[in-house]
Amino acid sequence: MQRLKMAVMMGLAFCATVAGAAEAPATLVLIKGQVMTMNEQRTLAQAVAVRGNRIVAVGSDEEIQRYVGKGTRVIDLQGKTLLPGFIDGHVHPVAGGDRLGKCSTDNAAKSVDQIVKMVRESCMGQGGAGKWIEVVNVNPANFVATAADLDRISTTQPVILAGIDGHTSWVNNAALRLAKIADSTPDPDGGQIERDAKGHATGFLKDSAQSLATDAMPKATNVQRLAKLQEALALLRSKGITTVQEAWASEEDLGLYDSLEKSKKLNMRVRAMLASKVEDDEKEYKRLAAVRNRFKGHPLVRADGVKVFADGVIEFPTQSAAMIHPYLDANGQPTSNVGGRYFDVEVLKRYVTRLDKDGFMIFVHSIGDFTTHAALDAFEAARQKNGATDNRHAITHLQIVDQGDFPRFAQLGVYANMQLFWAVPSEYSVEALKPYISADNYRYMYPAGSLKKAGSTIYGGSDWPVDSVRGDPLPNTPLAATQAGMLRMELSDPDSKHKGEVLNADERVDLDTMLSAYTITAAKAMKQERTTGSIEVGKLADLVALDSDVLAAEPKAIGAIKVRYTVFNGAVAYQAAAK
Ligand SMILES: [Zn+2]
Ligand SMILES: [Zn+2]
Structure with a gap:
């Protein structure tokens, strides 16, 4: 946040458009706030004017006042933070909706x-x-x-x-x-x-x-699935999320998003990672391209990513994440299990190289260090064959990463998509894991700090519904993850046995890294930074108004900050109940 403090000390720099006295009125104005624009200079402002679905001015209360006309809705931010609408870079709204209730x-x-x-x-x-x-x-x-x-x-x-x-x-x-x-x-x-x-x-x-x-269970009807998806999207909006990267989308799932959009009930930007199998198969490549084409020019849904499920999970007793070294037994002795080898390394290279050439973004689920190494090798093979393509591939989770691979993310232009909400002491990261991997692997678990030092770009994602606590089906919010990434301490789960303990303090990252991981950096990773991710004139009006000032808050209080308003595409799409 050093840069932000500088901006405050030097006086606020504003970026309102040159406006005459008789400015056409805005449809929505948000004033008297702490506006964190998340632009390149991390400029702070007080107010924002929106006309239709676009931001038309950002500046001081005085400058924005002249956009208020007869029909303008005015929201008083009460000195609290306004941020760009949050981008969840890894989430499963269809699957999450299915679990609700x-x-x-x-x-x-x-x-x-x-x-x-x-x-x-x-x-x-x-x-x-x-x-x-x-x-x-x-x-x-x-x-x-x-x-x-x-x-x-x-x-x-x-x-x-x-x-x-x-x-x-x-x-x-x-x-x-x-x-x-x-x-x-x-x-x-x-x-x-x-x-x-x-x-x-x-x-x-x-x-x-x-x-x-x-597959042997009865299927929910389309009507039921649509209702559940709407419920899930409303839950996400209540946490300030306005764009999702849907991390495993079948053609059927895409149909649900499309029909919600057609009835104007989607209210979410969706970038889909298509469900696919790692097979070097011409028919599959053609199918993926056809699905992408179907959504070309769609107002809210893009289908230009492909998800690769390269391994499983690391906790005892599942231990299906693919590791370079075998899992240890409870006495610290090596077992014969190195996790699931769910792909052929050479096939993965051919698959990634072909999809990269076809212009797809590839999103690899990888927990174990063996898988991440193989995924980076595949991205390297693609680059050798195709050159740098700007498809902005990513590896998601990155729980255990071989130290030799830290610099390869920056070298290959591969983004690190992390779930730092999990980078805290819990029964997952302690009881079910610590005895079963080497101390060296454990020291670098969720290596956000090390990856950042090595020049890689980190963006966030909840992987919801992979979290739920008593009383809250979606505790892994961008703000809760921000707190976890900064402190690496468990503070969200009311039932935690590990309150106050710290997981790998050296891997902490700062507030700016975390907030940008859910705004402008996520927008870049998803190739939509020209329209979203920051509060700048001309961008789409996706905004989140909080009930506290993030810059003044103690890190340990950030996770509990609530959303007051979520603005999607220029309109209020969520409003907290009055206290
Ligand atoms: Zn995953
Ligand atoms: Zn996932």
Whole structure:
């Protein structure tokens, strides 16, 4: 924030358009605020005028006053912060909406006995005879459950516990039968059916193996899915988010976004990462290009990215993230498990090189250092073949990164998309992880500071619905992540055992890095910095008004700051209830 302080000391620099006395009135004016424009100079201002969906002036209260006319809506910011609308660079609104309102354990650490008891007490009303019993947001860290355990919930109704991380599910025997999972069923590409010493499927399904079960479940209707998606988008807007990078979009999902836009209910900019399989297959390349073309010129939806699911998750007992060195056992001795090798390194290179040539942005899910190294190798191969293409590829998560790879992000122009809300002590990062990887890997977990020092560009993303706490289905907000990135301390979860502890203090980053990671830097990473990401004349009027002054706040208070107004495309799209 050094630059900001300088701007304040030297006197505010304003950037209002040259305006005569009789300026055409604005449709919306926001005044008396601490406007953090997030422009190149990080200029601060007091007020903003909006006409239609564009910002027409930014400046002092006095300068903006003359845009107020008869029909102008005026919002008094009460001295609090106004920022560009937040950009969530990794989120799953369709999947998140689907979980809302379901029987949930809210990510609380629970034993299988506790979950069986909870489900029997409060979740049996779902469906009736033969219908699925579904429990969502199960905390997978150190969680072990077998099909026999879940038969205690029901032997006649299929039961599925869905891990909050999206990579883990546990099912009972009735569900195994419906999913046609037998001991002889092979692991699907990109997933694992856990088996016991005798080769029997245990009921624990990792990564893509989960779809064997979920595909056997009844599908929600289109009307139900649209309603859930709207609910999810409203929740995101209530946290100040005006653009999402949808991180796994099927063609069906894109249809939902499109129909919301057609009925003028979308109120969100959507940049979709298309769901695809890593296969060097001409038919798949053609399909992806056709989907992108369908959305060319769409007012709110772009479909020019491709998601690569390159590994799983790192916590015990799942341990499907691909690691250079094997996972350790509880005594610190190396095991034979190096995680899921879900792709062929050479195929990944060909796939990435081809999609890069076709102009797609590639977004790689990578938790383990083996995967990140392979992804960087693939981006390097693409650059050698195609030259620098400005497709702004990214690797997302980056939990463990080999130190030798830190400088390669800047060298290859690959963005680092991080979920720093997770970079705090928790049962995920401590109990389910610390014993199982080397101290050296642990020291560099979520290496935001090191990556930044090595010149890489970090932008943010929640990966929602991969978080939920008691009383809040979306705790991983840009402001909560900002606090976590600055402090690396757990302060959001009311039930945390790790309050006050710090995870890798050397990897902290500053306020400006975090706020820009959810505004202008995210806009650049998503190639929409000419229209969004900062409060500047001519840009689209996506804004978020907070109930506090971020610059004056203690870092440990930033996560709890609430949104008062979210302005999308020039109109108020969320307004907090009056206190
Ligand atoms: Zn992921
Ligand atoms: Zn994700």
